[in-house]
Amino acid sequence: xxxxxxxxxxxxxxxxxxxxxxxxxxxxxxxxxxxxxxxxxxxxxxxxxxxxxxxxxxxxxxxxxxxxxxxxxxxxxxxxxxxxxxxxxxxxxxxxxxxxxxxxxxxxxxxxxxxxxxxxxxxxxxxxxxxxxxxxxxxxxxxxxxxxxxxxxxxxxxxxxxxxxxxxxxxxxxx
Numbered sequence: 001x002x003x004x005x006x007x008x009x010x011x012x013x014x015x016x017x018x019x020x021x022x023x024x025x026x027x028x029x030x031x032x033x034x035x036x037x038x039x040x041x042x043x044x045x046x047x048x049x050x051x052x053x054x055x056x057x058x059x060x061x062x063x064x065x066x067x068x069x070x071x072x073x074x075x076x077x078x079x080x081x082x083x084x085x086x087x088x089x090x091x092x093x094x095x096x097x098x099x100x101x102x103x104x105x106x107x108x109x110x111x112x113x114x115x116x117x118x119x120x121x122x123x124x125x126x127x128x129x130x131x132x133x134x135x136x137x138x139x140x141x142x143x144x145x146x147x148x149x150x151x152x153x154x155x156x157x158x159x160x161x162x163x164x165x166x167x168x169x170x171x172x173x174x175x
Contacts, residue, residue: 002170006034006138007108008129008163011100014144018174019104020111022142027112034136035104036119038128039097041090064095126162138169145173 007022009015019035026033101118108116119136121128133141145160164171 002029002031002140004032004034004136004138005140005142006036006129006133006136007104007142008036008038008132008144009100009104010037010144011103012144014174016104016107016144018142018144018172019107021172021174022140023108023111023113023116025140025142026108026116027114030114032115032117033108033113034117034119034132034138035101035108036121036129036132036136037097037100037104038125039093039120039122040125041093041122064099126159126166129159129163130166133167133169140170140172141167142172142174145175 002025005022005026007019009019022033022035025031097120101120105116105118117136119132121132129141129143141163143160143163160173164173
C-alpha cells in the first residue's frame with residue numbers, strides 16, 4: 001500500500017493526465033499527494049516553450065492581482081527569448097510555476113485527493129523531481145511520458161526515463 005504519492009507537472013496535457021492518475025490513486029487509498037514543478041531558470045527558450053497551454057499561462061499570470069509587469073510577453077517563447085531584466089524574468093518564471101502548481105493541486109482536489117501539497121525546485125529536471133519526491137517522503141512518483149521515438153530518446157535523453165532509472169520507489173509513467 002502506498003503512503004505518499006508525488007506527481008510532477010509542467011502544465012502539459014500529458015503531465016495533467018499524470019496529475020489525474022495520481023489524484024485518483026491518492027483518493028482511492030486516502031494518501032497524501034504532492035504536486036511538484038521544476039522552475040526553468042536559464043534553460044533554452046525552445047525547451048521551455050514546449051509546455052502545454054503556454055500562450056495562456058503568461059496571460060493568466062499577468063492578470064494576477066498585485067502583478068505589475070510592463071511589456072508582458074504574449075508567449076512563453078517570447079518570455080525567454082526577449083532580453084529583459086533578470087529580476088523580471090525570475091518573477092515571471094516563478095509566477096508561471098506557481099500557476100502550474102495551483103492548477104495541478106486544484107485538479108487533484110477536484111478528483112478527490114484530500115491532502116494535497118505543492119513543491120517546486122530548479123536545476124536538472126529529473127534530478128529535481130527525484131529530490132522533491134524524496135523530500136516529500138513519496139513511495140510512488142507519477143510522471144508524464146513524452147512521446148519521443150527510440151532514436152530521439154537515445155540521443156536527447158528523457159526526463160521520464162531518467163526518473164525511471166534512478167528512483168528508489170515505484171514510478172508510473174503516463175502517456
